[in-house]
Amino acid sequence: MLEVRDLTVGLSGGGAEIVRGVSLEVRAGEIMGVVGESGSGKSTMALALLGYARRGTRVTGGSVLIEDTELLSLTVRGLRAARRELVAYVPQDPGAALNPAIRIGNQLAEIGDRAGAGELLESVGLPGSREFLRRRPGELSGGQQQRVAIAMAVAARPRLIVLDEPTTGLDVSTQRRVLELVRDLCHGSAMAGVYISHDLAVVGNLADRVTVLYAGRIVETGTVGAVIGAPxxxxxxxxxxxxxxxxxxxxxxxxxxxxxxxxxxxxxxxxxxxxxxxxxxxxxxxxxxxxxxxxxxxxxxxxxxxxxxxxxxxxxAKETTEGADAVLTVSGLNAHYGARQVLFDVSFALPRGNCLAVVGESGSGKTTMARCLIGLHDRQDGELSFAGARLPASAGARGREMQRRIQYIFQNSHGALNPRHPVGDSIALALRHFFGLRGKQAADRVRGALERVELPERFAQRYPAELSGGQRQRVAIARALACDPTVLICDEVTSALDVSVQASVVELLRSLCEDGLSLLFVTHDLGVVRSIADSVVVLNRGRIVEHGRTDSILGTPEHDYTRALLADTPELFTAPEPGSVPG
Amino acid sequence: MSFATAGKYLRPAQVRVGLVLLALMLLFTFLGPLFAPHQPNGIIGTPYAEPGGGLAFGADTVGRDVLSRVLWGGYQLVWMSVLAALLGVVVGAGIGLLAAFRGGILETLLMRLMDVLLAFPGVLLALLFVSMLGPSKPLLVLLVAVGHLPGVARVTRGAVFPVLEREHVSWARAVGLPARTILARELLPNVMSPVLVEFGVRLMWSVGTIASLSYLGYGIQPPTADWGEMISSNRSALGIQSLAVLAPIACVALFTIGGNLVSEGVSRVIARSEGRA
Incomplete structure (x- = not known):
């Protein structure tokens, strides 16, 4: 069905190759998972399967054969027809693929017949009603948008569908439904699928075969069982x-x-x-x-x-004595966004030296809760206390000592550091603010802070744009550590990172926690929770539905919501495989 | 800003052409007086003498050398424009920053004040005050600068909003950094690009406004050599001694075209690189 031979994509200027000599074969009805971390060339490769090269790049060699059509030798007109009838593409961000100003029905009518639009929507599990067709993309949820994008992609019954991280940014329950849809579409209609992702667990659960990309090269390919079971x-x-x-x-x-x-x-x-x-x-x-x-x-x-x-x-599991003194306590916290209440009577305690995870899907109120704790959300009421003292709702009213001892790490490492200053200056600013340190003393402490997050001293001179996402996140952690905090609030700090980088950040946080730092870890990723947290708070629509030790909550969940969350989370390791055979 | 980031602004041909033009006109303005063959106010020939016979550009309405007056005539205009633009941009950007950062009543107050200013055309405002207080150079600079305030404040305020949403600003607020540190370190450097572009635009606008005021007789006063004033006093001779009018017009035009090419080109580069980020 799809046969790729020695596909090479390079930068237009010549020289640097992004995808190097990739060969793939995907049969009808089969899903090939392509796994790679950022910069591995996976998206570039995905686009090349459509005969497309991004601005500044060029397909420099190889062939892409779909059925009997060689995509790379087609004219512009021929390519347009091929992209309609032979190959379809579903991008990462469905919001960008749909025109926000045009009703769903009219967008579907552009590619097929208007009469079939309702039926098409039903085939991807959406209501085909007249009312739904009259909606605009902004009135749909992320998962619904992605389904519409998939419906548009498969409308012309292509032979191959290329999906580039279509579930990144979706909640696990939505992700599961989208993955089921992709599986049904490919297996049910003899369509070949290429599924690009950085998430091994997703690929492991969806694909029939897996290809691992590294630095633009295929390093391993085989059936899911072989690659995941015996890499x-x-x-x-x-x-x-x-x-x-x-x-x-x-x-x-x-x-x-x-x-x-x-x-x-x-x-x-x-x-x-x-x-x-x-x-x-x-x-x-x-x-x-x-x-x-x-x-x-x-x-x-x-x-x-x-x-x-x-x-x-x-x-x-970490030994914790029940009732160890709580360093941070929240009781009866309510928070509003405009007229809408987003947190309802949230109460929990963070024991000293422990890691407490707050788990929830998007819209559960977990980020609002984190912002309440750091004092950046004004519309809250309830009782916060820190180290035995009442914690005012607004950061400005907290006083220097509390501002220093509660530190916050943001999800978006890109925005966490001022892009106009070297990262060392950002750390030094915190030192000057809290300890009045300047000059050499400050420089020494900056070096020490960078050392604690395993970054070399010379990084102090660099600007945020010159660092990778993982390095920036480390600098943000270093800045927080430089303040000598008691509590570190981490808001989805690993969700934008590659798994291997996520691993290093999680291990860093774990070691800090073992050194006595108390962590409040806000995330949607249950795997990371299992790995780092001592206890868990599960948040659903602003209410705590379950609260307890990590092992018992993730091992034997009581609440239906927690159970559903666990069931929807793709799991790579099916069962403990004693002595699984190494390659 | 490092050299590498400055380099990207020089890439469009538009910016390079504009910079060359601007540099030439600045050299012309400030070194021109040194090369003037005659005193700018000396009466050398007969009124409206045609070019030739020692007067390359002919004579003006009272018989002064047009070339010498053109060479002298940009000096006052340019330094006044630079001062007016600088004053307008610094104060305007300050107002915009403060309004966006503080929000609430202060923002409403400041921005409504700017709206009131905006409702008066700048030239009209200047005419009003000059006719009340009499023409003086500091007053002129001040009036032109005030005319810049609303626009600069609005642009700056708009540029600050997305920066306020960034996490490094949230962090600064959460740890209680003083407002002046947040303004100067976290916000200002991140809106410098649009503010610098605004300076370029305002500089050219100042040149235009001051030259127009001089043309109307409310700006730089005769007998000082000035492009705007020259256009005004020689305009009746456009048919017989056209160079006396066209030469100063060309000077103002080339100067503003150069400046506008630069600021427009740079703002396009900024728009493009921000679209990518």
């Missing part, structure tokens, strides 16, 4: 080691170093500098894709050997 490439193995599980409290193992940028030259395997198993030859010779087993190939020189696999440690 043959050290990168795939390392990636799996950094994925959290909802079933057990895993230590997440980050991958050292960073992925190469396009254009960085290397004669050998690109993963060599980060690989625990690299030998001298790895640096000089890039191996070919070699079969590890029938239908399972990897690009590794040591593929025939049984390499030691990094053991994922299952950590014991």
């Amino acid at each position: 043959a490439h050290p990168y795939s193995r390392a990636l799996l080691g950094s994925v959290p599980s909802t079933r057990e409290r895993r230590e997440l193992v980050p991958i050292p170093g960073r992925a190469p940028q396009p254009g960085e030259q290397s004669a050998g395997c690109r993963f060599t500098p980060r690989c625990a198993h690299a030998i001298a030859e790895c640096g000089t010779r890039e191996p070919a894709l070699t079969l590890a087993a029938p239908g399972h190939a990897a690009r590794c020189l040591r593929i025939g050997e049984r390499l030691g696999r990094t053991e994922t440690l299952v950590l014991p």
Whole structure:
């Protein structure tokens, strides 16, 4: 059905290649999952499957064959027809794919017949009613928008559908429904699917076969069972080691170093500098894709050997004495946004030196709650107390000491640091504000803070734009640590990060917690919760539905909502596999 | 701003052409008096003498050398414009920053005041005060600067809003940084690009306004050599000694075209790079 041979996409200026010699085969009715971290070239590859190259890039070689049509040799007119009849694309952000000013029915009518629009919507599980067709994209939820985008993509019955992270940004329950839809569409109608994602768990649950991309190259490909169950490439193995599980409290193992940028030259395997198993030859010779087993190939020189696999440690639950003194207590917290109440009578306590996770989907009020605690949400009432003293609702009324001892890390590391100042200056600002430190004393403390988050001293001179997302998040943590806080409130701090980077941030936070810092960890990701939190508060529509020890809540959930949340979270590790065979 | 980021503003041809033009006109304005063949106010020939015979551009309405007056005539205009633009942009940006940051009553008060100012055309305001208080250069600079305030304040306020939403500002508020630190460190550097563009626009606007006021007789007063005043006093001779009018017109035009090319080009680069971010 889809046959890709030696596909290469490079920057227009020549030289740097983003996708290098990728070959894929996807049969009708089959879903191929393509996994890669940011910068691996997965989105560029996805677009090339439509014969499209982003501005500034160019397809420089290879072939993309769908049925008997070679996409890369088509004229503009031919490509347009091919993108209608042969291949369809579903982008990450459905909001961007739909025209916000045009009613759904009219958008669907543009690509098919108006009469069939209702039926088309029903095929993706949406109401085909006249009323629904009259809505505009802004009146739909994110999941509904994504379904409409999928409906538009499959309207002309293409042979191949390319989906680029279509569930990123959706709640787990919505994600599950979208994934089911994709599965039904492909398996039910002999359509081939290519599903691009950074999320191994999603791909592991959806795809029939998996391809792992690293630095624009395929490093491993095979059936889901083979790649996830017995990964043959050290990168795939390392990636799996950094994925959290909802079933057990895993230590997440980050991958050292960073992925190469396009254009960085290397004669050998690109993963060599980060690989625990690299030998001298790895640096000089890039191996070919070699079969590890029938239908399972990897690009590794040591593929025939049984390499030691990094053991994922299952950590014991932390011993906490019930009723350990609470450092932060919330009781009867109500909060409003305009006329709407978003938090209802929320009460909980954060014991000293513990990590408490606040779990909820979008709209559950978890971010509002975090902002109440930091004093940035004015419309709240209820009783907050910190270290035995009453905590005023507004940050301005709290006094220097409380402002210092409660620190906050934001979801968006991009906005957390002022882009116009070197990151060291941002840390120094906090030191000057709280401790009156200047000059050399401040510089020493900045260095110390960066050291604690494992960043080299020279990073102090850099601007936020020169750092990666994970590095920026570390700087934000370093700034908070420089204030010598008692409580650290983390609002979805890992949700924008790659899994391997997420692993390193989670492990950093875990070690801080072990050093006595109290963490309030706000997230939607139950795997991360299992991995780091001692106890959990589950928030649904502004109300706490369940509260207790992590192991009991995620192990034996009482409330229906928690149960549904757990069931909808894709889980990579089906069952503990004792002695699973390393490649 | 590092050199690398400054470099991206120089990429459009529009900006480079504008900068060259602007630089040439500035050299012309400030070095011009050194090369003037005659005193700007010396009566050299007969009124409206045609070009030639030692007077390259001919003579004006009272027989002064047009070339010398053109070479002298930008000096006052340009420094007054620079001062007016600087004053207008600094104060206007300050008002915009403060209004956006404080919000509430202060914002309403400041912005409604700006609306009132906006309701008066700048030239009309200047005419009113000059006719009441008499023409003086500081007054003229002040009046032109006041005319800039509403626009600059609005642009700055609009640019501050998205920055206020950013997390580094939330952090600064949460840890209780003093307002002046938040304004100067967290907000101002992040709105500098639009403010700088605004300065370019306002500079050219000042040149236009002051030249028009001089033309109307309310600005730079005769016998000082000035482009606007030259256009005004020689306009009746457009048919017989056209250079006496066209030369100062060309000077004002080239100067403002250069400046506008630069500010428009730079603002396009900003718009494009912000669209990408």
